[in-house]
Amino acid sequence: MKLKEDLSPILLLLFHLMVWIYTFITFLPSYIFSWLSGPDAGHHGSEVERAKRAKSRSVLGRPEGPYRAVSATKRFASSLHPGVNTLDKMFEYAARRFPHRDCLGTREVISEEDERQSDGKVFKKVVLGEYYWLSYAEILTAASQLGSGLASLGQRPKTNVAIFCETRAEWLIAAQACFMHNFPMVTLYSTLGGPAIAQGLNETQVTHIFTSRELLETRLKDILDEVPRLQHVIVVDNTATSWPGRPPGISVHNMSAVQELGARPENAAREQEQPLPSDIAVIMYTSGSTGKPKGVMISHSNIIASITGMAERIPNLCEEDTYVGYLPLAHVLELSAELVCVSHGCRIGYSSPQTLADQSSKIKGGSKGDTSVLQPTLMAAVPEIMDRIYKNVITKVEEMNCVQRTLFILAYNYKLEQLSKGYSTPLCDKLVFRKVRSLLGGRTRVLLSGGAPLSAATQRFMNVCFCCPVGQGYGLTETCGAGSISELWDYSTGRVGGPLVCCEMKLKDWVEGGYRSTDKPNPRGEILIGGPNVTMGYYKSEANKEEDFFVDENGQRWFCTGDIGEFHQDGCLKIIDRKKDLVKLQAGEYVSLGKVEAMLKNCSLVDNICAYANSEETYVIGFVVPNQKQLLALADQYGIRGSRLELCNSKAVEELVLKLITEAAIEAKLERFEIPRKVRLSPDPWTPETGLVTDAFKLKRKELKTHYQGDIERMYGGK
Incomplete structure (x- = not known):
């Protein structure tokens, strides 16, 4: 979508003259370089050419599919590295390859104060310092000790441990401890209400839970009497662990104390049971958008397959990358993204939606938000956050004076045109969009959007102003977050790419909604996802399991998503409807x-x-x-x-x-x-x-x- 504005004729003439001179000077060297370097050197062709390039194809040649990525072999990709088929092996592999590299980073809190607003409301504001980092070797040691400490507190293999905590380094350390000792990890959103928390804890019969001091005092403490099996609460903060009136039979520990317990020679030497690929790694409770939360059982092999498929769509992913973690780790998008990064030796710096940017709600005026300090190269976001950034920048553009606004709009439309032809615009990026790009630290090279459809206007805007590709992804908790991700050189909007190499997709007719695989010009129907990333079903819920999951005649497991999609001629999927959102x-x-x-x-x-x-x-x-x-x-x-x-x-x-x-x-x-x-x-x-x-x-x-x-x-x- 192009921006519209009444433009000054003189400015228009000057701008076009500058662009013409720049294009003339740079075209010949750019063309020669592209020709010498081949088609993968940065110029991927115009939008029309890219749309003709196949992303997936129907394996059997039928319009309903199943569709498989053109880069996938006959067998699904289900392992990142040879012999790495469980999550404990994955982290050990990374720690052997990158022992001294930064792994998980947390910012120091310098000061905290209450700030009264003009409307009388009081907001908490913080001033944050630099990130301090733990290396891969240090995280491996911490996780190993924590797991041994849990075992010494009575936790047994294949019995569930809960984590009810905000996104932070301790979350991932606790997860790795559970993976290493074969303790299935029950994840609960930190924003769930009391009844939903109690339901999840009682359903999974947990005796040990990780939480933060804040969540213990504001959410968990009030429902402890409703969870009779719970015995041990491990607080991830290094704070006091007792309070008046604590329920009998509940022991509260600091996470550091449990690690020290696990480091004792008699506990460290304790034999641990390594998980099998088929063992449950995570029981992930959904956010309950359509009813009460359901626990999705995810095996080690499900996650390994999922992150293998995701990693294949991120070019040049390596230990030089920095990822900013701020979405809920209890959501499959964030957990999968962080595990992809860990598997490739990237570093992860933690943040929150309230401290992400300089203008975020908890950042004290004049101090820096997390992205300014961290300068991430990789970032995942949900459309709601991207829409907010888009509207904030557009508001600032509207507040510019006539000259600034005119130049911005000219540059925006010029770059939009160049992107459609498959060309980059380094001059515009440096002179016009540098300030917008700096909102996310200035070094972001890949933005991944998931969780809901991203509007065409926002996607175009992010591609132009943040000077990096925005990939739309599609997946569900039931498919371990994996389904499809658009190729980063594909700037078309509204589409989510072809299936990942870890799965395939097919369409099922939904006659009531008027969608059939025989529809012209494109086949349409309910999206079904099949492959090794499709999870084991819902915890203690056979009725839902039979309704949503099935195994075909070839032994392949499928999930019925309830989303309606259409496959375009190039094998790209577009989400066009939702069965549960349709009202007559x-x-x-x-x-x-x-x-x-x-x-x-x-x-x-x-x-x-x-x-x-x-x-x-x-x-x-x-x-x-x-x-x-x-x-x-x-x-x-x-x-x-x-x-x-x-x-x-x-x-x-x-x-x-x-x-x-x-x-x-x-x-x-x-x-x-x-x-x-x-x-x-x-x-x-x-x-x-x-x-x-x-x-x-x-x-x-x-x-x-x-x-x-x-x-x-x-x-x-x-x-």
Whole structure:
């Protein structure tokens, strides 16, 4: 999508003259270099040429598939390195190859203070220092000692250990300890509510749990009486481990104390049971976007296959790379990404969404965010975070003076044109986009988006302004995060690439939704993923297991995703719908709520939106989190005064927002019946802490419906 602006003719002429001279000077050497170096030297052809290049093909030649990556052999890739078939062997391999290289890094907290805002709210602000690092050899020793310490506290192989903790170095150390001693690890999101935490702990019958001091005091402490089997709480922080009124039978330990226990000669010499590839490595509880969380059983071989497939799509991945870890490690995207990095000797510096950039909410003004200090080369993100970055930069562009704005837009459109032809723009990158690129540290070479569809506008923007390819990935917890990732030289939007080398995909007709593999011009249907990365099913839930998983006549395991996709002629997959997001209106029209939301999130006024429809009604409604700056500007334009809360509750503002959303929907070519007729504005953002979105910022439709029940009745005329 190109930016539009009234441009000064003189500036336009000067800019085009400069570009013409630059292009003329650099074209011949660039062409000669590309010709001498071959097709893989950086120029991958125009968008049209790239679209013709096959990414996957139907193995049997049928439109429904199964589709397999063109780079895959007859047998699936299921191991990164020879003989490395379990996660303990993977880390030991990395520690042997890169013993003294930095592995996990944590920033020092210099100071912490409360800062009162103009609206009376108090935010905690921090000043952070440099990263301090533990090497691969040090992490291996720490994990080994921790595992031996757990064993001395009564933990036995093939019995579950829980981890309920924020993303940090201690999380991965605890995970490696469990992998080495064959303790299946139960992962729980740090934002889950009390009942969901208790359900997961009781269902898996854990006796030992890792947690942080903060989560122990704010979440876990209140439900300990509801988890009778729990005996040992290991606190990852180096703080006091007792409190008044602690339940009888519960022992609380510091993680460092458990490591010291494991380092004692009599415990260190204890024989440990090494896992088999088929043993459970992780029981990962889903975020519960469509109901109560389910525990997905993931084996060592599942994860090894998954990270093998992912690594193949990241060019030149090596020990020189730095990854920033800030998404929830209890989510399969972050865990897989970090294990990919560890398997190749990269270093991982830890962060959080609140400290990621200089402008992040917890960073004290004038001090540096984590990416400025770490300068990562690799980063994973969910679309919600990328959308925020996109809208913030666009707002800053709109605030520029006429000359700056004109130059930015000219450079943006010029680079967009060059990317479509397959060429780089080093001059624009250095002169125009350097400041935007510095928001993520300035060295990012690969951005991977997953967890939900990324809008075309945001993807184009990130490709242009951050001067690095943005790969869209598709996978689920049930497929160990693996499915497909777009090739990094493929700048087309809205597609998620071909299947990874660890799996294959096929389409299943969904007649009710009107999707068939015989559809023209492209086959469509429910996406099924098969291969060694498909997990073992749901923990203690045979009914769901039989419904969602099956084994075919060749013995291959498959998962029915519930997502609707279409395969393009070049073997690229596009996600076009979701079975559970489809609602049939009273007049018989089918509305895809996810499609409506994806289109309307491109509206600059919308930070987040949830579309809702009732089958007994004739129209769609929506709940909207408006962008604060845009909302204030809109209200000011019409002379409406008030706080954010007052503006969101104003009927006049609601109607103005609805008018702009309707215009955006028409521009996005939504059908008349898909456009929300009424909206409710939310003064507060939806965060995982509110319980209205998951840790990956997916909408929790059931919780949102309950939260806005009164508004739903009002917008549907009291029905």
